[in-house]
Amino acid sequence: MNDAQLFEFESDFVASLRCVPMAVRFKLDACGIKLTLRQWSRFTRGDRQDLLMAACEGPAEIEAYRAALVALIALRAAEPARALTEAPCGAWTDADRVPPAVVQQAHLVGLAPPSRAEWARLTELQRFVLIKLTRDKHDNLNFAPAMIEFGISTDSGVWAPPVRTNVRGTQTDALPSSASRL
Numbered sequence: 001m002n003d004a005q006l007f008e009f010e011s012d013f014v015a016s017l018r019c020v021p022m023a024v025r026f027k028l029d030a031c032g033i034k035l036t037l038r039q040w041s042r043f044t045r046g047d048r049q050d051l052l053m054a055a056c057e058g059p060a061e062i063e064a065y066r067a068a069l070v071a072l073i074a075l076r077a078a079e080p081a082r083a084l085t086e087a088p089c090g091a092w093t094d095a096d097r098v099p100p101a102v103v104q105q106a107h108l109v110g111l112a113p114p115s116r117a118e119w120a121r122l123t124e125l126q127r128f129v130l131i132k133l134t135r136d137k138h139d140n141l142n143f144a145p146a147m148i149e150f151g152i153s154t155d156s157g158v159w160a161p162p163v164r165t166n167v168r169g170t171q172t173d174a175l176p177s178s179a180s181r182l
Contacts, residue, residue: 004053005125009145017048022129024048027056029088029128031066033081035073042076092127095120101134109144111153118152126150 005023006014014021020028020040028035040048051072056065070081091099098119106113119127130150133143147153 006052007129007146008149009142017045017052021052022132023125024051025132026125026128027051027054027065028069029084030056031062031069032084032087033066033069033073034084035069035081039073039077039079043072044076047072047076089131092124092131095122095127099131099134102130105130105134105140105143106147106153109140109147111144111147114147114152122150122152 006021010019010021013019018041020035020037024035043051051065051069054065054068055061073079073081091097096116096119098114098116102119103113114122114130122130126146129146130143133140133146144153
């Protein structure tokens with residue numbers, strides 16, 4: 001599994017690793033550590049790259065990743081690491097069942113939800129991403145671009161990026177330029 005992948009839909013805001021990429025969020029859920037954006041911003045570019053590239057599969061690697069992350073938070077942010085407040089749902093590990101939240105979010109953005117076969121062919125990381133992008137705490141603007149990038153929805157004509165108005169009253173794209181090219 002390539003769990004160090006940066007996705008096209010997030011490239012505008014994580015190419016510099018100034019934001020926490022989904023691949024790192026996947027590892028954070030695996031090791032049960034809550035990482036704030038403020039803590040992430042205190043890490044060096046090398047620290048961030050190391051967290052992205054580090055292996056985090058199986059009990060030994062997960063524990064090593066957790067220990068390294070706890071030490072890094074203490075060193076760079078000068079505070080203790082915190083455990084996730086709620087256990088990750090882990091629904092991304094079930095390749096046979098499309099979670100209801102994913103189905104609902106697809107309908108909300110005007111896309112057909114993934115079929116069981118489409119869901120099953122996704123990697124665990126891709127399934128994790130789609131589940132994360134349905135959560136209330138997320139902007140959810142990247143759900144449709146992720147579906148398109150993952151090859152689930154090829155009908156990009158149904159979905160259109162939301163439009164925002166800038167201070168001059170002119171319409172602007174609400175999505176980063178790379179997402180609108182999908």
